Amino acid sequence: MPDKILKAFKTAETEKISHLDYFNIAVSVDCVILGYENKQLKVLLIKSDLEEFSGLNSLLGDLVRPDEDLDEASYRILRERTGLNDVYLEQVQTFGRIGRHPSGRVVTTAYFSLLDLHHHQLRLNHNDLHWHPISKIGKLAFDHKDILDSCLLRLRQQVLERPLIFSLLPEKFSLRQLQEVYEAILGTDLDRRNFRKKVSLKDWLVDLNEMESDVPHRPGKLYKLNPALKKRLRGRLKVI
Amino acid sequence: MPDKILKAFKTAETEKISHLDYFNIAVSVDCVILGYENKQLKVLLIKSDLEEFSGLNSLLGDLVRPDEDLDEASYRILRERTGLNDVYLEQVQTFGRIGRHPSGRVVTTAYFSLLDLHHHQLRLNHNDLHWHPISKIGKLAFDHKDILDSCLLRLRQQVLERPLIFSLLPEKFSLRQLQEVYEAILGTDLDRRNFRKKVSLKDWLVDLNEMESDVPHRPGKLYKLNPALKKRLRGRLKVI
DNA sequence: TACAAATATGTACTAAAAACACATTAAACC
DNA sequence: GGTTTAATGTGTTTTTAGTACATATTTGTA
Numbered sequence: 001m002p003d004k005i006l007k008a009f010k011t012a013e014t015e016k017i018s019h020l021d022y023f024n025i026a027v028s029v030d031c032v033i034l035g036y037e038n039k040q041l042k043v044l045l046i047k048s049d050l051e052e053f054s055g056l057n058s059l060l061g062d063l064v065r066p067d068e069d070l071d072e073a074s075y076r077i078l079r080e081r082t083g084l085n086d087v088y089l090e091q092v093q094t095f096g097r098i099g100r101h102p103s104g105r106v107v108t109t110a111y112f113s114l115l116d117l118h119h120h121q122l123r124l125n126h127n128d129l130h131w132h133p134i135s136k137i138g139k140l141a142f143d144h145k146d147i148l149d150s151c152l153l154r155l156r157q158q159v160l161e162r163p164l165i166f167s168l169l170p171e172k173f174s175l176r177q178l179q180e181v182y183e184a185i186l187g188t189d190l191d192r193r194n195f196r197k198k199v200s201l202k203d204w205l206v207d208l209n210e211m212e213s214d215v216p217h218r219p220g221k222l223y224k225l226n227p228a229l230k231k232r233l234r235g236r237l238k239v240i
Numbered sequence: 241m242p243d244k245i246l247k248a249f250k251t252a253e254t255e256k257i258s259h260l261d262y263f264n265i266a267v268s269v270d271c272v273i274l275g276y277e278n279k280q281l282k283v284l285l286i287k288s289d290l291e292e293f294s295g296l297n298s299l300l301g302d303l304v305r306p307d308e309d310l311d312e313a314s315y316r317i318l319r320e321r322t323g324l325n326d327v328y329l330e331q332v333q334t335f336g337r338i339g340r341h342p343s344g345r346v347v348t349t350a351y352f353s354l355l356d357l358h359h360h361q362l363r364l365n366h367n368d369l370h371w372h373p374i375s376k377i378g379k380l381a382f383d384h385k386d387i388l389d390s391c392l393l394r395l396r397q398q399v400l401e402r403p404l405i406f407s408l409l410p411e412k413f414s415l416r417q418l419q420e421v422y423e424a425i426l427g428t429d430l431d432r433r434n435f436r437k438k439v440s441l442k443d444w445l446v447d448l449n450e451m452e453s454d455v456p457h458r459p460g461k462l463y464k465l466n467p468a469l470k471k472r473l474r475g476r477l478k479v480i
Numbered sequence: 481t482a483c484a485a486a487t488a489t490g491t492a493c494t495a496a497a498a499a500c501a502c503a504t505t506a507a508a509c510c
Numbered sequence: 511g512g513t514t515t516a517a518t519g520t521g522t523t524t525t526t527a528g529t530a531c532a533t534a535t536t537t538g539t540a
Contacts, residue, residue, distance in 0.1 A: 022266045022303045027336065027347050063262045070336025070347060094334040094349050096267065096310025107267050107310060107347070109334050176518080193520080194498065201496095217517040218506045416487085433489080434529065441527095457486040458537040 028108040029073045030061035030144065031089070032151035033082065035117030035131055036168040041184045042117065042131040043148065044081070044124075045140070052102045053141035057132065059148065061108065074111040082115065083123035088167060089113045092154050093147075100143050112151040114168045159185055163204045166225040174212050174220040175199070204229060268348040269313045270301035270384065271329070272391035273322065275357030275371055276408040281424045282357065282371040283388065284321070284364075285380070292342045293381035297372065299388065301348065314351040322355065323363035328407060329353045332394050333387075340383050348382075352391040354407045399425055403444045406465040414452050414460035415439070444469060 033044040045057035060081050064073040074089045089111045096107040115122070117131060124130075134152065139145065159165055159182065166173075168181055179195050199205060205223040212219035273284040285297035300321050304313040314329045329351045336347040355362070357371060364370075374392065379385065399405055399422065406413075408421055419435050439445060445463040452459035 021306055023344060024263050025265050025267050026262045027265050027267065066261055066345060067338060069338055070334065091333060093331060094310065096304065098307060098309055104263060105306060216507065220518055456538065460487055
């Protein structure tokens with residue numbers, strides 16, 4: 001098998017190097033799992049259990065298993081950590097600096113996901129897991145701050161074009177709630193009238209003909225995501 | 241070291257599995273190197289030397305070395321294959337299906353690059369390397385057709401927003417040449433007057449006050465890329 | 481010198497985005 | 511129960527960007 005592999009990658013430089021020099025990297029997946037609460041965007045972090053990063057938080061990640069697709073690993077991590085199966089995950093970028101992991105050569109692929117922090121199925125499986133406001137993130141373990149930033153950048157670039165945001169919200173929501181989520185993600189104030197016009201021009205929402213309740217002011221109409229779009233946001237993993 | 245590594249990735253599932261099960265993946269880089277000639281976008285391909293893919297072409301790729309950053313590997317491949325050092329490369333996506341490489345578990349990260357196919361430094365280092373019009377690409381080895389398509393999609397999405405395209409052209413070019421490149425990439429015809437207006441509103445071009453020569457019609461003005469933008473397009477690799 | 485084939489430069493029209501205003505509703509308070 | 515408060519809901523106007531389209535100009539060539 002080494003011969004076969006070398007043949008597949010034969011270049012002037014690699015020919016003399018043995019197969020063992022190459023098949024010794026670990027690949028991991030790190031998930032930027034975002035939620036929304038109290039008008040803040042939050043990310044799910046875990047206390048690092050590596051000495052090198054004691055006291056620091058890290059993203060949720062794990063090594064990719066030998067018999068596991070890269071994308072599948074991201075769904076597994078999300079499921080293991082949150083209990084959620086049915087959530088959209090998107091690959092963003094791969095980080096492969098030599099020294100990025102203190103224990104060995106680990107190349108990691110970053111995914112982001114948005115979910116409703118109050119989802120009834122959400123079960124954080126570990127005491128050290130916690131939601132952290134992204135506006136108050138300091139140092140993170142590994143290169144996880146870079147990973148977080150790249151995912152946030154991607155999210156901000158795409159959030160107005162694609163119906164990504166709705167999995168952050170409960171099934172039924174008002175336009176005000178929706179606007180507040182956008183404002184939290186983009187970090188800007190939006191004009192309410194222009195925002196409503198923009199949203200209504202897309203086919204994203206369905207009017208439920210219901211009203212908010214328990215709000216200390218005039219209640220607004222409730223909407224849900226157009227079911228036709230929901231499929232696109234669903235996880236693509238075959239549920240085990 | 242195995243203990244240390246396992247600690248870093250401890251989850252319910254991984255605890256019982258040994259370090260050797262994980263640090264045995266190879267990571268490769270595949271480069272979608274695009275050039276432009278005869279009003280066509282072309283990609284640099286090489287004949288696959290794997291039996292499984294005999295007769296098929298593949299992208300230019302290589303395994304990432306143990307002591308090499310992921311990004312650096314992409315610049316090395318470009319340099320080894322084309323002789324060019326000073327070229328922009330951008331990471332696009334990582335492909336990690338289990339069975340994607342017949343010889344073992346290889347996760348690959350795709351990069352794309354645009355370069356002037358008639359650049360004086362360009363020296364293709366192998367007889368089997370050739371430029372292939374993207375409009376006539378059939379089957380490719382591995383999952384390289386998917387990789388090519390994802391890079392082309394990214395390119396088309398970004399080419400109007402960012403000054404990526406200029407490395408496809410010689411130093412001096414006319415607006416007609418520039419427009420033809422855009423048309424080749426986007427696969428559409430553009431209105432000449434609107435195109436010129438759009439370009440002139442950006443700060444991308446510098447008028448050289450020179451004219452085309454050797455054209456069988458009225459010569460056009462020559463432009464070059466605004467030098468202030470050139471840095472952003474340069475390769476980020478420390479030249480060895 | 482007339483013609484062919486480009487360049488160069490608009491202008492009018494249309495659609496999208498941003499700025500801005502007012503009437504309406506329901507809860508909370510006196 | 512009337513008044514206040516704080517939202518919702520629905521515009522209009524203005525500005526900007528995008529699209530469609532026309533004419534004069536320059537050079538090489540027959």
